[in-house]
Amino acid sequence: MRITHILNRNFQRKRADWVSPDVKWTDNIDDVLSSDADIVVELIGGLEPAGQWIRRALESGKSVVTANKQVVARHASELIRLANQHGQHIAFGASVAGGVPVIAGLQEGLAGDELVELCGILNGTCNYILTRIENGVAFDEALREAQKLGFAEANPAEDVDGLDARAKLTILARTGLRVAANHSDISARSISMLAPIDFEYAKLLDCTIRQISRAEKAGEKLLASVEPMLVQSSSPLASVEGPQNLVMSTGKFGGETVFAGHGAGGNATAVAVVSDLISILRSRQTAGLALYEDGITELPVSADFTTRHYLRFVVRDEPGIIASLAQILCRAGINIDSVFQKPGFPKSQLPFVITLEPCSAAVVRESLKQIAKLEFLVEPCVDLPILD
């Protein structure tokens, strides 16, 4: 393999000595597309012009390696079809979990299983922020820290609101569960409402809180969501730290498989990109990749998982609060599992937690709409599903 071109804005400034003088530097994509290069590596990110460049590369008879989760999450089927039409490959191992070989693992190593469930931690920034909140830092402060350290984007919504993880989950569901889902149909809930008190209560339940991406084949639909959840302290998910990513797959035959490692950073991404390049090199003469498309079905998406729930309220204390809440939950057929109230908080702003027995996420959310109208609530209820 040999680098032929490097495309970059202001390439004059960026030209590096250690790059062979044979390599052409340019800021014009046409220089690349009209060259005799065999493979284009797209690492510019964002929807456009990346999407258009990938299409044009495939149409001009070049294979593509991309780390672009947003483009792949939206357009995988179209791009793979285009690649096949032109006898080319498109590989996107770097688009999910950086250096963790989960795409190859699902696509090759577990091809013989029938995977039914995926669950993981796919965003290192959220992981960092959650660890800081666990240590008593408020969300806003933790986010500022992450931005200062260069983890979080200036516009942090992609990370903290789950949009980044949602794109990755869409790609994993396609690769592992063989379900093509519309990425924007996957429910993504922010971690921004979490406070240190939630970790204190989670600890009482022998849990911690993580941003969990999960997808499950359930008959004719795909259950999928990205949201903060309580996870058991003994789960491998609880010990994932900083930029680490972890994906657990559950197969009908092979049971649970775990992939874990560095999910972010230049080196991890480079490993995934070079692995994809090698994989294309190895299968250069094959129509092989077309076979990966066999049996992909399009399914509608729902986030209506059935799990236990953790509800954290902050109230102005007065008699009858539990009774009012219990009544609303009872009418919806939801059973209360436990009630926790830590001492030492002012009566004007009293946090406490109710956990629910396994119930539908949609039914919980309906009840919370009614609960939101109760006057003793000082702030909106924090509703976290519990992963068992």
Place this chain on the structure above:
Amino acid sequence: MRITHILNRNFQRKRADWVSPDVKWTDNIDDVLSSDADIVVELIGGLEPAGQWIRRALESGKSVVTANKQVVARHASELIRLANQHGQHIAFGASVAGGVPVIAGLQEGLAGDELVELCGILNGTCNYILTRIENGVAFDEALREAQKLGFAEANPAEDVDGLDARAKLTILARTGLRVAANHSDISARSISMLAPIDFEYAKLLDCTIRQISRAEKAGEKLLASVEPMLVQSSSPLASVEGPQNLVMSTGKFGGETVFAGHGAGGNATAVAVVSDLISILRSRQTAGLALYEDGITELPVSADFTTRHYLRFVVRDEPGIIASLAQILCRAGINIDSVFQKPGFPKSQLPFVITLEPCSAAVVRESLKQIAKLEFLVEPCVDLPILD
């Protein structure tokens, strides 16, 4: 894909109703080799006739999928060369860690990294036995239990003496580190000398004990061994249970990656076998597999890792024991890190533990030869390296 033949001893008795009547049952390998089947799946185990059958299958223009770790550990280079000569593939994903896609992960997903170290738990039987010893059961009793449950073979040496794990480690070192090593040069030490007291002392060091297979590229040699080691309770290796397997790889660029899942059992093996079949199907027209052979080097093997060590002695108590031991260790340039002695044991048979600062395994073993001559020793010293 379609099954054409099933070869088995006494196939008349084993013929199953749910197998299509088109499938030919036979006990004669020539029926299979002279047929027009494209791929032979070898699951008989053992060195012969399996090795000969694999060779003959490749020579007769058939690809081979095998779960045979002993044949692959010994003959991978020769068999891959033979496969390439005949334009065929040989795939052996099921030979290591059953359903855990570690071969595919190393070969495809991490192809872009330069792996320098592998470390893992590759034998479920040892795992089971060690867990039982941890619960206070003696080794012999734990082994009998494992045999009763069908985990361990009637001849348990393959498992408990590390020969099974050693074959798997040879295959992993080849796939991940790209080093072809002679499997019998890899030091394998038994778990049979362990007793519940070792787990009690390990716990004092915030550790547990696992059969660890590890390999590391160190200049012009391969450091490799299979042996019981102390591992930190917080390590993912410590929480591996029963038939689970776990492999951690360390790459120069991507850092640490973990693969974990079910390492044994019919279903997990079947997943690996079917995944290999699919992978061959996908790359049917390629010379691709030949490329996996690029850059494999043959290196000599050494087990001379530098680590901390745990030494457990059982002595007839008398004055000067620590002094005698310390003198021998000191002469070899080994520093003592700590000394532990739990109360409540008879003076005639007193167990205690010395831990050593990082030092060469070979130097420790030399010193232990001298220590073995000391008269106060009631049984041989148990020497476990500590994985940090």
